[in-house]
Amino acid sequence: MGLTGIQIFKYLPKTNCGDCKFPTCLAFAMRLAAAQVRLDACPHVSEEGKKILNEVSAPPVRLVKIGAGDRVIETGDETVLFRHEKKFNHPPGLALAIADNLSDQEIEQKVQEVNNSTMERVGQQLRVDLISLQDKSGDAARFSQVAKKVAGLSSAALILQSLKPETMKAALIETAARKPLIYAATQDNYSQMAALAKEYQTPLTVYSDQGLEALSDLVDKVTAAGVEDLVLDSGARSSGKMLSDLTQIRRAAIKKKFKSLGYPAIVFPGEGESDPLMEAVRAGIGIAKYASLIVLNSIRKEALLPLYTLRQNIYTDPQQPMQVAENLYKVGEPAADSPLLITTNFSLTYFIVLGEVENSKVPSWLLVADSEGLSVLTAWAADKFNAPKIAKLVKKQNIEEKIKHRNLIIPGYVSVLSGEIEEELPGWKVLVGPREAANLPKYLRDMA
């Protein structure tokens, strides 16, 4: 963002009409300067104003969309270098590479792996978002046939990987409606690839392994040819080069406003690496440091859950704690006489308590109260975890029908609540558990 609120204000209609939902044009301008609203919220700005403001208010990393329908992958649109400054906007899309020279059966199997890659964590559906089809056959007919087949078998977004314009065109004819990402325009083929991206209205990858200056020069040529939705590949394949190039690309875009590198970047952590552990660790570098698309050669289940979890962790909003749903959760296979514990719905609190109850090996009931994502002590201090709320929750969850005892274990830090809860819940006895979750296994075992 180059302009201040006052500078932006000059280009607004200054009518204070309120159509943007802000009381004055100046208020709107200030929000715009802070990148908290988009210019199109103002229906009255002049064409000239729009042109100037769009130019300066464009995010330093362009938002590029791949795919169609409900499986559109949004990448880029990032504004900061460190996650504590502000939320990272778009988690990197994970893709599985599929070579077109595999047998039809192997291809189907790999597509199924992608289709079955969904896992749930903290209420989010996590999955492999794209399929990257690689031209290994060298045969345009085969490539387009496989592209059509894959598009039919999966609704995942597509990346088409071939350096031959005629092969790319053959596949685009079959899949253009899916808005695949073309990979890639190089020094040798960029004018034809740019023409294809324009003709079929798809995003385009720009590839150069001759340094970032050469890459940015090539980007300029492609944008001059009229294609703006770009993805960058600097050819970095080792961990060190990946980290260094991704950092330089993102920094140049955000800190230097260097538009020629202001695009999302794609990496291939499995290229030249046969060890799936190493591939996954390299993918982790991409997740932590600025990759927007990560193409994997293998997506084993045991690697997916840790990668999804890392991606979720890095891309959570640092200002907004992750929450789990208010509910009565089973730990193990609890019976009507199993212990009942209560805690708050801050995801970290929940996972740590859950983990320690599991470690105790004592089947239990875990009641999670909506504390708006606050941890136990903070929630208590903010009056979001108090006796009336707890009593109401116990009644709402029909606990008296599921559990025959009337003992509720509360976190040690809120022992002061015990009397009040017993008043609110006649017939119940409150037991004060340990302060730290780490002491739960001993507590539960001693109780059993």
Next chain:
Amino acid sequence: MAFTVPKEVYNGKINQVEVGKDQQVIFGGEEVLPFLSFEGKAVSNVPLALEIQDIDPGDWAPSLTDIYGPVMGNPAEWAKLCQDEFKADMICLRLTGTHPDNGDKSPEEAGKVVEAVLSAIKVPLIIFGSNHTEKDAAVIKHVAEVAANTGSIIGKAQEKNYKTFAAVATAYNHKLVALSDLDINLSKQLNILLTQSGFDGKNIIIDAMSSTLGYGLEYTYSVMERIRLSALQQNDAMMQMPMISDVGEVTWKIKEAKATEEEQPGWGAVEPRGILWESLAALSFLMAGGNLVVLRHPKALATIRKTVAEF
């Protein structure tokens, strides 16, 4: 507009720390953000320690007991295996058996274990208590003396017991791990307290409180990044200590690292999943500024070593 390499200007640098006696290990000393050698002197050596305990832990996952089973309960043999077989750069001895709820072993018993481990290995030793602030202070007084002048790392000093730790670390020439509660200000505060008590800040190693994927990793990650940025950009001497990531312990107790495929269909094979969980946690903290890592699985160690060699 032509491309210029976007280098940052840093005002500070990270302390370099040297540990050990027979086989010395150096870490820290970097002048730029992690591994960004295009802009200056970056982290080059990340020592990787393997964790052992003074007693047979009893609750370690099969992925680990399959490897260490025969030597668990024999700390000296265990340490030697980690050094010789798995090429650990350091051994981290956690004295869990001294915890009042876990055997309550005396400082003297712990001292014997430290002595045995020290005579079995050449690589530097890290000695941690059982994370019971009172007992740790009592134990460290004795074991620091047993390990006198071996250039070991002792810990973890916390707000409640830092004075004892600082006194014995100074008296017997050890480096000190200072642990605070997942907060940049608390971390800085503890370093200030330690230096005000006369302890040399150059001998401190920060533990920002390690976590693992899905269990608070993003908090540790951001606290570490902020500590690194204030050390390098603001030249804050109280934040320029190297950082340790103690990821083995926090990783190997969670379900995701331990549950078998039968228990959790769809999660894939348990062993590589646990190794990857530990590796990715370690890697993330290296990306955020970590200098020294404590792991449990030798394959996680090998994976991280190979990755670091690529930087």
